[in-house]
Amino acid sequence: MTSTERHATGRPATLHDVARLAGVSIATASKALNGRKHVSATTRAEVLEAAALLAYSPNTLARGLVAGRTGMVGLLTSDLEGRLSIPILMGAEDAFGADRTSVLLCDARGDAIREGHHLRTLLSRRVDGLIVVGARPDPRPSIGRDLPVPVVYAYAPSADPDDLSLVSDNVTAGRMAIEHLTGLGRRTIAHITGDPTYGAAQDRAKGALAELAARGLPLAGDRVHFGAWTEAWGRSATRTLLAQHVAIDAVFAGSDQIARGVIDALHEEGLEVPRDVAVIGFDNWEIFATSSRPPLSSIDMNLETLGRVAAERLAAAFDGALGSGVEQIPCRLVPRESTVAA
Amino acid sequence: MTSTERHATGRPATLHDVARLAGVSIATASKALNGRKHVSATTRAEVLEAAALLAYSPNTLARGLVAGRTGMVGLLTSDLEGRLSIPILMGAEDAFGADRTSVLLCDARGDAIREGHHLRTLLSRRVDGLIVVGARPDPRPSIGRDLPVPVVYAYAPSADPDDLSLVSDNVTAGRMAIEHLTGLGRRTIAHITGDPTYGAAQDRAKGALAELAARGLPLAGDRVHFGAWTEAWGRSATRTLLAQHVAIDAVFAGSDQIARGVIDALHEEGLEVPRDVAVIGFDNWEIFATSSRPPLSSIDMNLETLGRVAAERLAAAFDGALGSGVEQIPCRLVPRESTVAA
DNA sequence: TTACTTTCGGAAAGCGTTTTCGGAATATCA
DNA sequence: TGATATTCCGAAAACGCTTTCCGAAAGTAA
Numbered sequence: 001m002t003s004t005e006r007h008a009t010g011r012p013a014t015l016h017d018v019a020r021l022a023g024v025s026i027a028t029a030s031k032a033l034n035g036r037k038h039v040s041a042t043t044r045a046e047v048l049e050a051a052a053l054l055a056y057s058p059n060t061l062a063r064g065l066v067a068g069r070t071g072m073v074g075l076l077t078s079d080l081e082g083r084l085s086i087p088i089l090m091g092a093e094d095a096f097g098a099d100r101t102s103v104l105l106c107d108a109r110g111d112a113i114r115e116g117h118h119l120r121t122l123l124s125r126r127v128d129g130l131i132v133v134g135a136r137p138d139p140r141p142s143i144g145r146d147l148p149v150p151v152v153y154a155y156a157p158s159a160d161p162d163d164l165s166l167v168s169d170n171v172t173a174g175r176m177a178i179e180h181l182t183g184l185g186r187r188t189i190a191h192i193t194g195d196p197t198y199g200a201a202q203d204r205a206k207g208a209l210a211e212l213a214a215r216g217l218p219l220a221g222d223r224v225h226f227g228a229w230t231e232a233w234g235r236s237a238t239r240t241l242l243a244q245h246v247a248i249d250a251v252f253a254g255s256d257q258i259a260r261g262v263i264d265a266l267h268e269e270g271l272e273v274p275r276d277v278a279v280i281g282f283d284n285w286e287i288f289a290t291s292s293r294p295p296l297s298s299i300d301m302n303l304e305t306l307g308r309v310a311a312e313r314l315a316a317a318f319d320g321a322l323g324s325g326v327e328q329i330p331c332r333l334v335p336r337e338s339t340v341a342a
Numbered sequence: 343m344t345s346t347e348r349h350a351t352g353r354p355a356t357l358h359d360v361a362r363l364a365g366v367s368i369a370t371a372s373k374a375l376n377g378r379k380h381v382s383a384t385t386r387a388e389v390l391e392a393a394a395l396l397a398y399s400p401n402t403l404a405r406g407l408v409a410g411r412t413g414m415v416g417l418l419t420s421d422l423e424g425r426l427s428i429p430i431l432m433g434a435e436d437a438f439g440a441d442r443t444s445v446l447l448c449d450a451r452g453d454a455i456r457e458g459h460h461l462r463t464l465l466s467r468r469v470d471g472l473i474v475v476g477a478r479p480d481p482r483p484s485i486g487r488d489l490p491v492p493v494v495y496a497y498a499p500s501a502d503p504d505d506l507s508l509v510s511d512n513v514t515a516g517r518m519a520i521e522h523l524t525g526l527g528r529r530t531i532a533h534i535t536g537d538p539t540y541g542a543a544q545d546r547a548k549g550a551l552a553e554l555a556a557r558g559l560p561l562a563g564d565r566v567h568f569g570a571w572t573e574a575w576g577r578s579a580t581r582t583l584l585a586q587h588v589a590i591d592a593v594f595a596g597s598d599q600i601a602r603g604v605i606d607a608l609h610e611e612g613l614e615v616p617r618d619v620a621v622i623g624f625d626n627w628e629i630f631a632t633s634s635r636p637p638l639s640s641i642d643m644n645l646e647t648l649g650r651v652a653a654e655r656l657a658a659a660f661d662g663a664l665g666s667g668v669e670q671i672p673c674r675l676v677p678r679e680s681t682v683a684a
Numbered sequence: 685t686t687a688c689t690t691t692c693g694g695a696a697a698g699c700g701t702t703t704t705c706g707g708a709a710t711a712t713c714a
Numbered sequence: 715t716g717a718t719a720t721t722c723c724g725a726a727a728a729c730g731c732t733t734t735c736c737g738a739a740a741g742t743a744a
Contacts, residue, residue, distance in 0.1 A: 011410075012468075012490050014730055025694045030732060038692055057466045061403050061412060062730035065699045068353075070403060072446075072467075081629075082424020090449055098448070098456070099463055104414075105447040106440070107432055114440070121441055124399045125414075126354075148354050231633045257633060287423075291573045291599060356700055367724045372702060380722055404700035407729045 013054035022050035033058070064126070073314060074122035075103050076143070077133040078110045083285070084303060085133050088154055091307025092131060096315065101128075110135060119143055129314035131307070132158070137167060137200040150317035152310045155303070162324045166310055168301040169328035170200045174207025176333050177252045177280050177299060182215055184339060186250035186278055190220040192237045192262060193254025194229035201226060201254055204282065208252055220248045229254070234261020242269050249277055250339075256281035256288040259296055263338065278339040294337035301331050355396035364392035375400070406468070415656060416464035417445050418485070419475040420452045425627070426645060427475050430496055433649025434473060438657065443470075452477060461485055471656035473649070474500070479509060479542040492659035494652040497645070504666045508652055510643040511670035512542045516549025518675050519594045519622050519641060524557055526681060528592035528620055532562040534579040534604060535596025536571035543568060543596055546624065550594055562590045571596070576603020584611050591619055592681075598623035598630040601638055605680065620681040636679035643673050 019029035024043060032039045032047035033056075039047075050056075064070040073092065077085040089103050104122060108115035122130065129149050134140045134156020142160035143151065150164075157165030181189050191208050193201045205224045212219055221241050227233035234253060238261070241248060253259035259281030263273050271277050273294060281289060284300035306329050313322065361371035366385060374381045374389035375398075381389075392398075406412040415434065419427040431445050446464060450457035464472065471491050476482045476498020484502035485493065492506075499507030523531050533550050535543045547566045554561055563583050569575035576595060580603070583590060595601035601623030605615050613619050615636060623631060626642035648671050655664065 012465075015732095016730075026731080027695075027733080028693055031693090034732085036733090040692060043693080057462065059407075059730050060467045061407055062699085063732075065401075065403050065407060065701090065730080066732050068699075075447075080428070082428035086422070086424035086428070086449065089447065090451070093449070098459060102446050102448070102463060102467060104444050105417075105431065106444070107428065107435070109432070118440060120399065121444060123354075125402045125444060231635075257629075287599075293573075357702095358700075368701080369703080369724055369726090370722085373723090376702085378703090382722060385722080401700050404729085405702075407700080407731090408702050410729075 012059075013056045015056070015058070017054055018047065018050045018056050021054060022047045069128055069318075070126050071101050072104055072125065072127045073101060073129045073131060073311075074118075074125075074127040075105045075131045075133065076108060076115065076118055076122070077105065078108050078115070078135040079133055080107070080109060080135070084135075084155055087303035088131070088133055088307035088310065091304035091309075092311040093307075094304070095308040095311030101311075112141075115143070123148060128318060131310045131314070132156075136198060137170070138198060150314055150322045152313050152322075154306050154310045157326050161326075164313060164323050165326045166306055166313070166329055167326055168200070168306070169330050170203035171207035171210075172328070173282070173299050173301075173331035174204040174209075174252075175211040176207075176331065177204075177282075178208050178211035178215075180280060180297070180333055180335070180339065181250040181252065181278055182211075182217065184250075184274075184278060187217060188220040188246075188248050189217070189250040189252060190225065190241055190246070190248045191252045191254070192225040192227070192234060192241075192258055193252075194227060194233070194258060196226035204254060220250075221246050227258075229257060231257050231261035231264065234258035235265040236261075238262045238265035239269075251277060251279045253279060253281045256283045256285045256292075256296055256298055258282075259298070259338070260288060260292050263292060263294075263296075274337065274339050274341055280333075280339050284334050289334070289336065292338065294342075297336045297339040298334050299331050300334050302329060305329055354401075355393075355398045357398070357400070359396055360389060360392045360398050363396065364389045411470055411660075412468050413443050414446055414467065414469045415443060415471045415473060415653075416460075416467075416469040417447045417473045417475065418450060418457065418460055418464065419447065420450050420457070420477040421475055422449070422451060422477070426477075426497055429645035430473070430475055430649035430652065433646035433651075434653040435649075436646070437650040437653030443653075454483075457485070465490060470660060473652045473656070474498075478540060479512075480540060492656055492664045494655050494664075496648050496652045499668050503668075506655060506665050507668045508648050508655070508671055509668055510542070510648070511672050512545035513549035513552075514670070515624070515641050515643075515673035516546040516551075516594075517553040518549075518673065519546075519624075520550050520553035520557075522622060522639070522675055522677070522681065523592040523594065523620055524553075524559065526592075526616075526620060529559060530562040530588075530590050531559070531592040531594060532567065532583055532588070532590045533594045533596070534567040534569070534576060534583075534600055535594075536569060536575070536600060538568035546596060562592075563588050569600075571599060573599050573603035573606065576600035576605075577607040578603075580604045580607035581611075584608075593619060593621045595621060595623045598625045598627045598634075598638055598640055600624075601640070601680070602630060602634050605634060605638075616679065616681050616683055622675075622681050626676050631676070631678065634680065636684075639678045639681040640676050641673050642676050644671060647671055 015026050019026040029047050032044040079085045106118035130151040132153045139159040140156045142158045142163050153165040157167050225237045251262050253262050281296045281298040284298040289296040289298045357368050361368040371389050374386040421427045448460035472493040474495045481501040482498045484500045484505050495507040499509050567579045593604050595604050623638045623640040626640040631638040631640045
């Protein structure tokens with residue numbers, strides 16, 4: 001391994017360099033490059049040529065310093081794997097336009113101290129706004145009132161009702177799952193889901209129950225089967241149901257992992273999916289949903305949309321007022337072979 | 343949803359404000375806050391008090407403008423799920439110190455155009471360095487020579503040997519897997535892995551074969567079973583082996599997903615893991631490895647370390663020269679119950 | 685030609701820092 | 715007490731850019 005000077009050493013060209021080469025003042029050069037008025041076509045062309053020659057790239061920092069805007073937003077997450085933050089980041093990137101706004105990603109790793117630390121850093125970098133992504137979809141402490149920049153909470157709402165939060169519409173998602181299954185002719189539907197302390201679990205169950213009631217259908221197994229967000233729980237809950245000779249022709253699982261456990265257990269009992277029992281999951285975690293046997297129908301929380309909306313709300317807040325309260329973002333059902341035979 | 347002015351409106355305090363309140367010049371205020379010399383203890387205390395009173399937070403942009411360093415590095419990734427980039431980002435954050443360096447994350451989504459776009463944006467933001475993370479562990483096009491900042495390629499090496507790349511040591515990882523299995527007394531080991539066009543697949547196989555040879559053991563099934571990085575392939579390859587009455591007491595799988603398929607197929611044939619057949623995976627993708635039945639021993643690529651080393655190499659390059667070539671980062675074996683009975 | 689617009693280009697201020705350098709005040713030494 | 719060394723503090727330049735404002739030049743109308 002040699003050890004040479006790899007990156008070009010000379011500092012990048014400045015506006016001053018461009019102006020000098022074009023034989024104009026930096027004021028004129030600035031106007032020419034930014035399409036401002038009061039520059040003749042010929043001078044503009046000369047400046048542009050000089051800029052191209054020098055591979056001039058404007059210093060966004062300096063620009064931000066005078067504009068009072070940095071074109072950066074902070075994404076403060078606690079999501080250790082990026083499962084949530086990356087899609088949200090991409091949505092935000094799209095909405096802002098990747099060329100005008102960049103995202104500073106900070107992972108607090110679930111540590112409040114670290115979160116405060118990152119917050120201070122982001123503020124001192126003068127980000128234009130902040131998106132806070134929680135690890136679980138339940139109210140989390142606000143990062144503070146009266147911050148110098150607008151803040152949007154995504155996925156996990158802020159506990160402070162004066163903050164603006166964006167969350168998935170889990171109630172409607174629950175209804176969608178039932179609607180899908182009944183639309184396929186299923187009548188005896190069980191709901192196996194995760195940790196009951198998760199608001200999302202409660203909401204999805206609530207939606208499912210409401211939709212069942214609206215259609216005059218009972219919930220198979222008589223109650224919602226809360227447990228853990230694991231395959232193991234999906235398996236064991238399913239076995240319990242079958243052991244009790246509960247007749248089921250569909251299962252609405254609270255997560256894709258649970259759904260896989262459910263399918264596993266059904267297979268072990270010789271039941272075929274979706275012929276005998278249709279199964280739908282939640283999260284649409286591609287890697288799980290598509291590697292399942294059969295591929296898993298699932299409900300997608302539209303995280304990119306969440307990010308996109310977060311960006312839009314922030315953008316609106318830049319020149320105006322930010323709303324408050326909790327905004328529900330609709331989910332989307334992705335049908336695959338675990339409910340609809342290929 | 344009300345629509346009020348949520349974030350504090352007044353612009354943040356500047357050094358000028360602090361100086362004025364403390365009754366000193368901005369020069370003195372700056373020195374006091376930065377612990378420079380030539381400031382008496384009492385004035386320093388006064389300045390600090392003023393700063394605290396105003397909740398002063400220095401403008402990192404302005405600081406960067408004069409220092410010629412922004413304290414930001416760009417992380418240019420193509421990793422759609424964050425599976426790679428987030429751990430690498432966290433490692434880099436740790437190495438730099440989250441308070442002195444922030445990471446701008448840009449996802450190119452596998453699109454060269456978008457990558458170029460992001461690159462330009464990052465450069466115009468004057469990042470101090472760049473980490474490029476590829477989606478698959480094979481040589482990828484260099485993002486360019488003679489960039490104004492040092493660049494380190496992580497996970498996927500650059501095709502240009504003059505660039506500095508950091509990759510996992512797949513060959514040694516292959517040896518480690520075999521070493522682990524033979525250490526447990528296994529003698530007939532098969533290797534089922536993914537797409538043979540992946541250099542990583544070849545390297546792991548090479549390491550495994552070398553280690554087997556060193557121990558005078560044959561490869562069960564006579565050849566490496568290349569296929570796809572899927573559960574389905576793991577299942578079908580295993581079935582094929584069993585159908586051929588190949589005696590195996592261990593399988594080294596090329597990924598955790600393949601490993602799960604292998605375990606599935608073994609169970610279907612009435613074989614118990616690890617009693618009859620030990621199985622080890624690769625990637626140590628927590629969610630897969632731990633939700634497997636039994637939990638999966640696996641090889642972790644130490645992505646955080648990759649990020650950490652990338653950060654260290656960049657930091658070294660800031661004041662000095664950057665190396666070139668491909669640096670191998672060792673992997674780590676994480677034993678769980680799929681090889682070692684609980 | 686004179687008077688008035690319109691169009692261009694540049695000087696300079698300012699964004700919020702850090703840092704150099706010179707001057708004033710205080711302390712140290714003969 | 716006068717000369718010299720120390721210690722503090724502030725004025726000002728610099729970082730790279732945008733923008734306001736003013737003057738010069740050129741065009742238009744009478």
